[in-house]
Amino acid sequence: MEKFFVNLATLIRLLCYGPLIIIEQRPNYGFIVPLYLKLLNGSRVFMDIDDWTLDYLTLKPLIRFEVRHLLSFFGTYCDTCIVSSRRLQKRLSRHFKKTHLLPTYVDHHRFTPAKTKKSDGTxxxxxxxxxxxxxxxxxxxxxxxxxxxxxxxxxxxxxxxxxxxxxxxxxxxxxxxxxxxxxxxxxxxxxxxxxxxxxxxxxxxxxxxxxxxxxxxxxxxxxxxxxxxxxxxxxxxxxxxxxxxxxxxxxxxxxxxxxxxxxxxxxxxxxxxxxxxxxxxxxxxxxxxxxKWNMDTACADLKQIVMAPMKKKGKV
Missing domain, CATH: 3.40.50.2000 (Glycogen Phosphorylase B;)
Structure with a gap:
């Protein structure tokens, strides 16, 4: 019941902003808000799945139902699915019309080579x-x-x-x-x-x-x-x-x-x-x-994925 009211409050709040671009981090019960926003004002929904953790139960203990059984439903209402591996891309492309590969790269401004050589010979x-x-x-x-x-x-x-x-x-x-x-x-x-x-x-x-x-x-x-x-x-x-x-x-x-x-x-x-x-x-x-394998490239690729449909419609 608490989750229901949290989702309802979130939906009412987000409706005030008009059509949105929503990135949903993994499919779960929280998808109800992006779904209603898409149906009510045409918001665009992108599913982001970076590993396979879709065998867990939802609706428990009332119904024994795994999230992966809802993938076709999610695919129907998502504009695209962004995945982090080729294995996921192959597995999920049967459910989503578009699946874009975007590996989880590194922040190369934060992770950098050492400025000095190691003093320890180990x-x-x-x-x-x-x-x-x-x-x-x-x-x-x-x-x-x-x-x-x-x-x-x-x-x-x-x-x-x-x-x-x-x-x-x-x-x-x-x-x-x-x-x-x-x-x-x-x-x-x-x-x-x-x-x-x-x-x-x-x-x-x-x-x-x-x-x-x-x-x-x-x-x-x-x-x-x-x-x-x-x-x-x-x-x-x-x-x-x-x-x-x-x-x-x-x-x-x-x-x-x-x-x-x-x-x-x-x-x-x-x-x-x-x-x-x-x-x-x-x-x-x-x-x-x-x-190539850095966060700047990942952000540029993500921007291109998100903005491409809008460019085709002449909105950008």
Whole structure:
């Protein structure tokens, strides 16, 4: 009942402004307001979906109904749908007349390369993120095993370190695994880092790690924002190829794609041993961010998507 009155108050308030351009962040019960505005005064509605989280229940506990079952309804009344990955574009294009691909790029004015060289000689490999489900835990444990294997191949633990920076419900479980199985390896677990400190932290590492293992609609739909953040700080990336990463990580140019445990281990060894390669890959990744994979480009693309229909009608 509370949601009903909040939506009603919102509708009455927004009607005072006349026709609007509305960007709806993911389909849910709140779509009722944009829908009525479209029907009442011709407001234009854009659906923005940046990952697949559409299997949750709505109308519970009265009716067991998943949001994804309403996609055709949303598609009927939305002017277009903006998605962050090719997997989403393929999945949602059957419901929406127009689906525009707009990856979640990086703010390259905020994430920038370090101005001075590192004084510490340790080569730091880093994964950042939220360990919020069992498959995320498995992704991180894969990275840890690959790192431990690299240390064994190098036969040295000095001068190398793995950072796991994040949080989530499964962070403690990963931390326990590190204590019980990998206590002899230089692995540092940081449970949370202030977002304001993240750019400076990424400037302090040497290689960014990204990993998606199990094929699923959720994992394949993720836009690899972390990869863009690594690149913006001129850091190379080691990544698996599942999902969007393969479109942005170019082996031997901006990083290394590695899908098996042995391949990932060897990639860590290779980048640890070759500082010049780390630098050249980081520079190439930074160049790509400065040219295209940044928030300025995303804003320009979004503006073009939103304004294009108006231009055709002669309203701009």
């Amino acid at each position: 080569v730091v490999f880093s994964w950042i993120g939220t360990i919020f489900q069992d498959f995320t835990r498995d992704n991180v444990l894969f990275l840890i095993e690959a790192f431990a294997g690299a240390c064994d191949l190098l036969d040295k633990f000095e001068g190398i370190r793995l950072d796991i920076v994040g949080g989530g419900d499964y962070f403690t479980a990963v931390e326990e695994q590190v204590k019980n199985r990998f206590s002899d390896y230089p692995i540092k677990m940081t449970p949370w880092l202030d977002p304001e400190k993240m750019p400076a932290y990424l400037q302090s590492i040497d290689v960014g790690l990204y990993c998606l293992l199990e094929p699923s609609l959720f994992q394949e739909s993720k836009s690899p924002t972390k990869i863009f953040e690594y690149y913006a700080c001129a850091r190379p990336v080691i990544s698996t190829s599942l999902g969007e990463a393969k479109y942005f990580v170019k082996t031997d140019k901006t990083g290394i794609l590695a899908d098996s445990l042995d391949a990932y281990t060897n990639a860590i060894v290779r980048l640890f041993k070759d500082p010049e390669m780390r630098v050249s890959m980081g520079r190439e990744g930074l160049s790509m961010v400065e040219r």
